[in-house]
Amino acid sequence: MPIPSYPKNESQRLVELEQLQLLDNASDPNFDTITRLAASICNVPVALISLVSENKQWFKSKIGWDICETDREVSFCAHAILHPENITHVPDSRLDERFKDNPLISAEFPVIFYAGVPLLTPTGEALGTLCVIDKVPRELNQIQLNSLKDLATQVENLFELRRNNIRLVEIEKLLNAKNEQLKTFAGVISHDMKMPLANMIITTDILKAKYASQFDDQGNEYLAYLKQSSFSLSDYIDNLLSYYESEDLTIQNLEFFELNHLIEDLIDLLNISDDYIINLPEKNLELQTNRSAVSQILINLITNSLKYNDKETGLIEFKCTEDHAFYYIQVRDNGKGISKDKQDSIFELFSTASQTDNKGRKGNGIGLSTVRNLVKSLGGIITVNSDGISGTTFDFTIKKVLS
Template identity: 70%
Template sequence: MQKPALPANEQIRLSELRQLALLHTEPDPNYDTITRLAAAICEVPIALVSLIDADKQWFKAKIGWDLCDTARDISFCAHAILQPREITIIPDSRLDERFKGNPLLTSDYPVIFYAGVPLLSKTGNPIGTLCIIDHKPRNLSEAQISALKDLALQVENLFELRRSNLQLQEVEQLLTKKNEQLKKFAGTVSHDMKMPLANMIVTTDILRAKYAPKLDAQGIDYLSYLKQSSFSLSDYIDNLLSYYESEELQVKNLEKFDLHHLLEEIIDLLKISEDYIINLPESGIELNSSKSAVQQILLNLITNSLKYNDKETGIITINSVEDHAYYYIQISDNGKGIAADKLDSIFDLFSIASETDNKGKKGNGIGLSTVRNLVHSLGGIISVSSTEGEGATFDFTIQKVSA
């Protein structure tokens, strides 16, 4: 018996095999289907997808064969991969010097006929075979040989698909890790900046109170600008923290509350001027959900409707209905509206629909991303429709939870 030689590129070949992470994996119906077809087309009792490792050959798929692996030294497939561009056909292994004394010839299911097509990696290295076996001598027709080669190509396609999927999983894991690091960094930095900002605001007030008589008008303006900028940065940090907290939110504390009453509390909190008309739902509904999450959603959406309204009289209309599975809430206004090219990205982090609000302040693009996270945490979805210059309508749902 001749032991199969090692390919010249053995180490590279083994590396590519192991990168597929297929050895000793669970059966896969995609490979099993190919072995069934190979056996049926070639009219043989056995078909295998064999992977050649350093010391053993392992069978990823098999039909008519009980063994899970064999030693590489007695492997027919280990000989077949030495001619990676050709099909190896052995009509009668008893007449082949390479297999004299091979234990596979004298087993209960002797390997007499063998045909194996090398399975190549993307770079052309053979990592296994699609092979067929019979217990008696035979030959294959040209049509059967062609079909066997075609089936081997399909196995190679499965290899490439797996390789691509493994790469995608690796990238996804890396991105998840980087995202977690970024979130942790943003949260830490945001918390650490809160106190210095508060000190800046207090110090600005102290400077104004103590040194106002010694400052000219420009100096007073500088202090006002410093305080305003500190408040803007503080607001930005608050929004950023709210966003990351909303991503991690797991709704546990459920309570029953009246939507109409909650809306009245929000309106009182916002101290809305007489230039706005707020139309509340005609009939209230009782929600069983996270009151704090719903409050933040409504507060953000109503605040946006107020901030981005350019009409002499701003109108905000809120509607609500429910069915057996969801609460449906709609908030519409007659404000600036949202440009058509912004609608698809309006809920993305740092996406800004309008350069400035009605007081000339620039938004930070965090609020609506936070709203989306909160809605999702409540088992719902949110959407927006708008005509630029005429207003915008936000519709969101909240999944009902059994009391």
Template identity: 55%
Template sequence: MIPAEQPANETERLQVLHSLKILDTVADDDYDTITELASLLCGTPVSLISMVDEERQWFKSKKGLDVCETAREHSFCAHAILEPTEILEIPDARLDPRFIDNPLTENETPVVFYAGVPLRTDTGVPIGSLCVIDHKPNALTPDQRSALKKLGKQVERLLLLRSMNHELITTKESLKKHNGLLKEFASVVSHDLKMPLANIILTSDIVKKKYGEFIDDQGKAYLDYLKKSSLSMSDYITKILDHYECSSYDIDDTQAFEVNDLLEGVIDLMNIRDNCEILTPENNIAIHCNSTALQQIFMNLIGNSLKYSDKEKTVIQIAVTEMDKLYEFKVRDNGIGIEKEKLDTIFELFTTAGQLDNTGQKGHGIGLSTVKNLVENLGGEITVTSELGVFSEFVFTIAKRVRF
């Protein structure tokens, strides 16, 4: 008997095999179906899906065999993986120097005939084989060899799917962990923002009550506006945090509302100058979606129109169209526009158009990336068209939600 040599990439091969986490797992119908077919098509009493570990070969699926593993030094499959692109076929192992005196050829159900197709990962690393075994001399026909190779490919696809599923599970766990950290961060930020707002609200009331007799009506109106704006912003922060929590736990926080009511709320939250005109849709349609997400989308788009305006009068036009399965929104302004070569990358994180806003500041490239993510989470898409110095128009859709 001549035990198989170790492959040149043995260390990598074992790492790949163990990363699949398939060793010592329970039987699986998907694999068992393949060994049943292999045995039937090749006319052999035994068929195995074997994984060659460091000191053993372990059978993920077995047809016509009771044991779950054998020693690697006795393994036929350990020889098969040495030529990972070829079928290893042994008509009579009792006549082959590699297997003479092998315990597997001398037991009550001896391995006499063997044919094994190596199983490789998508990177070409051999980890085991799909083999058929007979207790007497045999040989495969060309059709049987072809069938065995095709069944081997099916096993490889199952292994690839298993690997991808593990990656998805690992990614999901990682995202869950990071989402937990982000939730804690969002909660802290929310608290740190709302506390100063609460102080502004309280201070406004105190100033109005204590010094009211010294403040004229216009001054009192300013205090009222300051309080109203602070209350609105505090409420908005709360809704943003609620929306984040809903997104983290896949809760579909949808509700019915009229689009102009939402837009009026957005406009009230923003610092709209006297030289700015916002034209809301003439058709005030009812919408059923996540209002907090849609509100944040409009806050970003309208905010950009205000910041990147170079005209004596800023005009922002908002339109909505109801379609069969979507709502389509358009936000168009008469601002500085976006350079043509920037249009394809404007939604990428930390990418900006390069222009300074009307306060001389450069954008941070987060807002439009956030908008794109929100739109896609709502089942839609967003595009932009622009002419430098003339206009910018953002068109986005969101999917209609079924009402229960």
């Protein structure tokens, strides 16, 4: 019995096989469906998806076959992968020089008939075969051979889907690790920079209080600019930390609370001046969801309405409705509005609407990205609508957690 030789691309073939992580793991119903179809179409008792490793052949899927693996030396499939572009069709292995002394011919279930289609990677390495077996001589007709080839193509497609899924899992792990590093970095920045910034602000106030008379107008403008810049950087750090913390808030942390009462608490917290009209939802709905997440969403949206309102009398109007699956919350203001060409990007991190607030400062593009993360964590979506001149409306949903 001649021992099957190794393909010329054996090293790369084994690398490709290892990357698929298919050896010695559980059966997969997707593969089992294909072997069942192969056995039925070819009218044989056995169909296998075999993978040829360095020393063994291992069966990823098997119909009518109890053996999990065999030595590569006796493997019919090890011969088949030497001809990756062709079907190895053996009507009677007892008459074939490659197999007539093979111990599988005299096994409890003798491999007399064999037909195997090599399973190829996109770069041409044969990892194994889709094969059909019988214990009596037979031949497949052209329809059966073509069908076996088609089924082998589907196995190859499943291999590639698996390969892509493995890559995606690896990318997800890498991104999660990077994200954790950024969270840690944001926390360190918040801790290590907040105190120096506070000292800069206090020192600026002291300099202005004690030495303002000794500075000329330009010197006092520099002090004011230094203080404003310190506050801007402090806000930036706070927003960046809130953005990364927002990913830890989930819909599963449930509380019952009335939305109108929450909005009233936020109005008191933000100390909104009397030159604003605040309209609460007509119906005070009781929500069951993550209260902290909803608070952060509303704080960001209300703060934006305050910062970018150029009207003599500001307006912030809230609406809330519900159905069996979602809460629907709307926040509308009569501020500067957001231009149409910016509305698709304002939820992206560090993207801004190129506007300046009431103090002449440009946004950092973190707040609305945080809002989007929070809404997503609550199983909802958020949209914006504005004519770009006067007023902006944010609509977001919160998925109900059904008990």
